[in-house]
Amino acid sequence: MPIYEYEKNGKTAYYYTFEVKDDKGKRKTIKKRGFKGKKEARYAEALTRTEWLRGSYIDPTKIIYKDYITEWLENKQDINKKTRHVNEGHLRNHIIPELGHLPLQKINIVHLEKFIKTLQDKGLADGTIKKIYNLVQTSFNSSIKKELIIKNPFSLLDKSSKPRSGKPKVDYWTKDETKAFLSGFEHRNKIIFILAIYTGMRQGEIMALRWRDVDFENKMLRIRQILDFDGKIEERVKADAGYRSVTVSDKVLSELKKHRSMIIQEKLIAEEYFDHDLVVCQPNGKPSIKTNFHKFWIRQLNKTGVRKIRFHDLRHTCASLLFSVNVHPKVVQELLGHKSIKVTLDTYSHMMPNMQSDAVKALDEMLK
Numbered sequence: 001m002p003i004y005e006y007e008k009n010g011k012t013a014y015y016y017t018f019e020v021k022d023d024k025g026k027r028k029t030i031k032k033r034g035f036k037g038k039k040e041a042r043y044a045e046a047l048t049r050t051e052w053l054r055g056s057y058i059d060p061t062k063i064i065y066k067d068y069i070t071e072w073l074e075n076k077q078d079i080n081k082k083t084r085h086v087n088e089g090h091l092r093n094h095i096i097p098e099l100g101h102l103p104l105q106k107i108n109i110v111h112l113e114k115f116i117k118t119l120q121d122k123g124l125a126d127g128t129i130k131k132i133y134n135l136v137q138t139s140f141n142s143s144i145k146k147e148l149i150i151k152n153p154f155s156l157l158d159k160s161s162k163p164r165s166g167k168p169k170v171d172y173w174t175k176d177e178t179k180a181f182l183s184g185f186e187h188r189n190k191i192i193f194i195l196a197i198y199t200g201m202r203q204g205e206i207m208a209l210r211w212r213d214v215d216f217e218n219k220m221l222r223i224r225q226i227l228d229f230d231g232k233i234e235e236r237v238k239a240d241a242g243y244r245s246v247t248v249s250d251k252v253l254s255e256l257k258k259h260r261s262m263i264i265q266e267k268l269i270a271e272e273y274f275d276h277d278l279v280v281c282q283p284n285g286k287p288s289i290k291t292n293f294h295k296f297w298i299r300q301l302n303k304t305g306v307r308k309i310r311f312h313d314l315r316h317t318c319a320s321l322l323f324s325v326n327v328h329p330k331v332v333q334e335l336l337g338h339k340s341i342k343v344t345l346d347t348y349s350h351m352m353p354n355m356q357s358d359a360v361k362a363l364d365e366m367l368k
Helices: 038-054 063-075 079-097 109-121 126-145 174-183 189-200 203-207 250-269 290-304 313-326 330-337 341-351 353-366
Strands: 004-008 013-023 027-035 220-223 244-247
Touching: 004 027, 013 038, 027 038, 027 220, 063 079, 079 109, 079 126, 109 126, 109 244, 174 189, 174 290, 174 313, 189 203, 189 313, 203 290, 244 330, 313 330, 313 341, 330 341
Parallel strands: none
Antiparallel strands: 004 013, 013 027, 220 244
16 A cells, blocks of 8 residues: 655655454544654554454554553653652542543543642642643643644643642641640650651651661761662662751650660560661561551641641751741751752741841841
8 A cells, every 4th residue: 555645844754544344344544644754654554454453453543541641651761760650649549530531532621621620629739730730741742743643632721721830838837736746646656756857857868767877976867868769778868968967956866765775675576577777667677668657647647636737847847946946047958958058048938037037136236
């Protein structure tokens, strides 16, 4: 069968087309466009004919979006392991339940507007909605290149309908809320919250802290590794600035010593113990599981009755409490492991009214 030419974006492209009969004897046309050369088009035509004869050919008009985006993500090579894991979660929890049942070619602007509204109604963070939106949009851009759809519905969305990433929300507890939470329960893993509030360490840093990195004599913690999303200890941190030493108070040292005594007892009574030298671990010594920890975190919030925030907001709580007693931003930057003082100031400038007031008063006194 001949291969046909047509013009695409000012360049010559090629397509094939041929007729077949389905099981009921009804004629249908199979057509595929977008080939750069005749040889490529001819090879694709032969492959499609073979698929049709074997019964494995899939009509583009019958492709369901769930099947398309799942296969598209599986074949995507330019993302790392963590991003793939996050994207798969977005597919499972948000994209497939709302759009998955629709034929790829039938999804239109109305579906997309409703989808965005549904994500917003779920109370998801602006940044999360933007990432989900970008994932779906990228999958449609790919389907355009493969000529599975004629027009991309994303091109029809008004600017006002598109989600905005916005500035990440910074929430934190007051001094009284923090005290109420810490005094509201006892648990073998309470040390996680003590470290988060008193040091501003990230969850992955706390979960991977080793006893060898706790310097009781000099009252220091050395942060050198993290617990990855899949429960594996990684000899790395989020950024170069994340490699740091953190000074801790006598209160934190006392809690660490108490926690270490408990770990030693668990080792003695365990039938089998996997010693990874971890401060935070399961009773058998294995690393804690992040997904299980989230449920534990919610249970403690419900038990104490303290206002609900994200666990990551304990890091912001640490910064807020430090600024409330006029600790210098440079010290907070080093404690939290920000890559620059600009990140600290951009994130927490609204928490420093007292420091600004003191500075203005000091200048006023100086120039009297």
